[in-house]
Amino acid sequence: MQTHAFTCDPFVVGKTQPAATDRHIPAEEALCPVVSHEWVNSEYKHLVVEASAKALAVKAGQFFNLLCPSPDAGDLWLRRPQSVYRVDHANRRVEFLYKCVGRGTRGLATLQTGDQLNMVGPLGVGFTLDPAWKNIVVLGRGVGLATLAPISQLAGEQHIGVTAILSARSAEFVMTTELFEQVGRAIQVLDSDGTSAVENVEKILEQLVAEGKADAFFTCGSNRLVQLMKRLGKKHGIPGQVAMEQIMACGLGPCYVCVKTFEVNGQKELRRVCIDGPVFDLQEAVGW
Amino acid sequence: MVDMSVKIGSVTLKNPIMPASGSFSTELAQVMDINRLGALVSKTVSREFRIGNPTPRVAELECGMINSIGLPGKGVEYFLQHQIPDYKRFTPPFVANITAQTPEDFEAMARDVNVPEVDVIEMNISCPTRDPNGGNFALHEDHTYTVVSRVRRATDKPVWAKLSPNAGDIESIAKAAEKGGADALTIANTLLGLKINTDTFRPAIGNKYGGISGPGIKPILLRMVHQCSKAVKIPIIGCGGIVKVEDVVEYMLAGASAVMIGYLTFRNPSGMIAIIDGLEEWCSKRGFARVADLTGAMIDEKPAETYASAAAPIG
Numbered sequence: 001m002q003t004h005a006f007t008c009d010p011f012v013v014g015k016t017q018p019a020a021t022d023r024h025i026p027a028e029e030a031l032c033p034v035v036s037h038e039w040v041n042s043e044y045k046h047l048v049v050e051a052s053a054k055a056l057a058v059k060a061g062q063f064f065n066l067l068c069p070s071p072d073a074g075d076l077w078l079r080r081p082q083s084v085y086r087v088d089h090a091n092r093r094v095e096f097l098y099k100c101v102g103r104g105t106r107g108l109a110t111l112q113t114g115d116q117l118n119m120v121g122p123l124g125v126g127f128t129l130d131p132a133w134k135n136i137v138v139l140g141r142g143v144g145l146a147t148l149a150p151i152s153q154l155a156g157e158q159h160i161g162v163t164a165i166l167s168a169r170s171a172e173f174v175m176t177t178e179l180f181e182q183v184g185r186a187i188q189v190l191d192s193d194g195t196s197a198v199e200n201v202e203k204i205l206e207q208l209v210a211e212g213k214a215d216a217f218f219t220c221g222s223n224r225l226v227q228l229m230k231r232l233g234k235k236h237g238i239p240g241q242v243a244m245e246q247i248m249a250c251g252l253g254p255c256y257v258c259v260k261t262f263e264v265n266g267q268k269e270l271r272r273v274c275i276d277g278p279v280f281d282l283q284e285a286v287g288w
Numbered sequence: 289m290v291d292m293s294v295k296i297g298s299v300t301l302k303n304p305i306m307p308a309s310g311s312f313s314t315e316l317a318q319v320m321d322i323n324r325l326g327a328l329v330s331k332t333v334s335r336e337f338r339i340g341n342p343t344p345r346v347a348e349l350e351c352g353m354i355n356s357i358g359l360p361g362k363g364v365e366y367f368l369q370h371q372i373p374d375y376k377r378f379t380p381p382f383v384a385n386i387t388a389q390t391p392e393d394f395e396a397m398a399r400d401v402n403v404p405e406v407d408v409i410e411m412n413i414s415c416p417t418r419d420p421n422g423g424n425f426a427l428h429e430d431h432t433y434t435v436v437s438r439v440r441r442a443t444d445k446p447v448w449a450k451l452s453p454n455a456g457d458i459e460s461i462a463k464a465a466e467k468g469g470a471d472a473l474t475i476a477n478t479l480l481g482l483k484i485n486t487d488t489f490r491p492a493i494g495n496k497y498g499g500i501s502g503p504g505i506k507p508i509l510l511r512m513v514h515q516c517s518k519a520v521k522i523p524i525i526g527c528g529g530i531v532k533v534e535d536v537v538e539y540m541l542a543g544a545s546a547v548m549i550g551y552l553t554f555r556n557p558s559g560m561i562a563i564i565d566g567l568e569e570w571c572s573k574r575g576f577a578r579v580a581d582l583t584g585a586m587i588d589e590k591p592a593e594t595y596a597s598a599a600a601p602i603g
Contacts, residue, residue, distance in 0.1 A: 027318045077348045247344045253315030257345045
């Protein structure tokens with residue numbers, strides 16, 4: 001855990017009250033008790049925390065900047081951005097599904113039930129749904145599917161049909177098939193049997209377009225799939241949204257660490273993933 | 289009640305806590321009441337549009353972080369037309385941080401931002417990754433004197449010069465800035481460093497070299513603040529590695545009249561507000577009626593017993 005003495009004044013969810021003056025401030029730093037934290041396969045963990053009122057207002061595609069415990073003798077100096085997997089309003093919980101890949105997530109994985117997770121958020125610009133859409137297609141790779149779960153749920157609640165194409169190395173890493181099946185149809189494509197090849201995914205997407213099942217595209221988790229969806233979106237005039245990731249520092253806008261290149265009206269420009277995104281127009285994305 | 293106000297020359301701040309340039313924008317209103325800050329400090333503005341450096345722009349170190357953002361910005365016209373009105377929605381004094389790569393351009397920049405909405409001009413003459421002959425004026429006494437005196441000619445506003453901890457002799461640089469007409473010194477910018485990824489054999493950040501910040505550099509900057517406070521008569525603003533109330537107290541004891549905070553905002557976004565509250569409480573507990581009384585209050589007596597006196601013959 002943290003070894004350095006800092007001044008910080010977050011309130012503890014369920015124990016202390018946030019400052020009354022915080023009413024007009026949309027995001028906050030809060031200590032959220034861990035309700036459960038389980039491995040779902042050899043690489044991914046499912047983290048559930050008790051959340052504050054502001055945290056529960058998180059919109060699909062928004063993220064929290066998490067202060068992960070250190071996995072080693074050193075300190076972690078920067079937070080780690082993490083998109084939300086699920087919001088459980090009834091039980092006042094926010095859920096994350098993440099892949100253990102670096103120091104931050106390895107540290108995060110050490111949290112146990114009853115520990116407190118320091119979260120800042122909700123942050124960023126999330127997905128949008130046009131009520132005119134009847135059917136959407138979500139295409140995610142690996143743990144990127146977790147980011148697409150909330151927008152799929154929201155579409156389900158608004159009676160918009162969802163087709164989810166779930167791409168992964170093998171069946172073990174296909175996330176949350178059940179969740180997507182609850183709101184629509186889930187199609188698995190895998191590296192292990194070759195079905196995840198871009199040419200095959202392209203065929204599936206073309207089929208969905210031909211069937212009128214693709215009023216909008218949503219994607220996250222793979223540059224190749226982003227390029228594919230962008231190309232088909234352009235070809236068929238289908239609007240699209242992509243959730244991006246980038247190494248981040250403040251998570252709030254000022255530091256300009258998390259920039260990515262976008263192409264807007266023929267001009268390349270840098271935008272900040274934390275505050276201009278993390279969800280962007282698919283046609284303006286240059287690469288994931 | 290503790291009097292939390294401090295004076296930086298002609299400028300009165302309601303408390304000594306300011307954000308460091310580059311770690312602040314009005315977007316922090318997402319997580320805090322930014323009207324509580326002692327002053328607002330803009331990200332460095334250049335005359336021209338700047339795209340900034342390649343990503344990754346930041347990496348973690350054992351003692352903090354290293355960054356090289358590359359001063360991205362939309363140029364001074366955009367700053368005047370869009371950013372200043374945005375900052376002026378808030379009440380604290382507004383510090384415009386500017387930079388340029390030649391003394392001539394610096395003087396022109398100072399004239400450009402010499403508008404009523406700007407309360408203070410802070411000169412970034414110390415971007416650590418800039419060339420010593422192309423904007424990193426604070427590495428040399430002569431360069432510092434030249435650029436500060438040119439900006440001094442261009443404006444009657446208070447001018448703060450942000451110095452570099454990468455200079456070999458920071459006291460001489462501080463004196464040169466004072467002689468050039470600076471009203472205060474910010475000590476200091478980040479320390480130039482390098483981190484290499486041992487998996488890829490490549491630098492950890494896109495620009496190769498970057499500026500180190502965070503608690504690891506604080507003792508170095510604290511020493512520089514103390515040295516410069518003895519070398520110049522103008523006020524000093526301490527900056528580097530502040531993450532808690534006691535760090536602010538240390539900078540003030542070393543001779544700073546106020547402080548700037550950068551890294552902490554990344555770790556605890558509303559940390560500056562917690563420090564303002566905590567500093568008042570600290571003063572109250574220790575019986576200080578005015579926070580300004582801490583400035584320069586380090587007890588700097590000769591040790592009671594030295595090796596020489598201990599070794600001296602008795603009697």
